[in-house]
């Protein structure tokens with residue numbers, strides 16, 4: 573296991589990039605929109621890990637509601653796992669509150685699932701399993717979700 577990325581809620585990715593990219597010199601890996609989650613995402617490389625800048629596409633999206641309540645800042649941390657379904661099953665047996673009972677497709681075509689902060693020491697925790705984003709996987713996961 574390792575830290576995959578840290579998610580940071582921003583009001584605007586372009587504005588946030590002034591600091592992270594222009595001033596501090598991090599590299600932009602890519603930007604994408606995840607319509608299902610109502611969010612625009614930019615991944616910045618930071619050594620072994622990444623920063624994930626999040627910008628809501630609407631006020632009533634999860635990140636939009638987070639900004640409304642708490643303002644910009646650290647939104648979640650993401651841990652990379654080899655078998656996300658096994659980790660979810662393990663968490664379930666401990667009674668952990670899972671936001672996603674089954675994995676869904678996140679940024680970069682990864683399988684992701686969120687654990688509620690009430691079960692993770694006040695931290696919104698994301699589990700990430702990297703996978704080859706084959707068309708077949710993609711379709712299967714969509715259907716599962």
Ligand code: ZN
Pocket residue numbers: 577578579624648650698
């Ligand atoms: Zn994330």
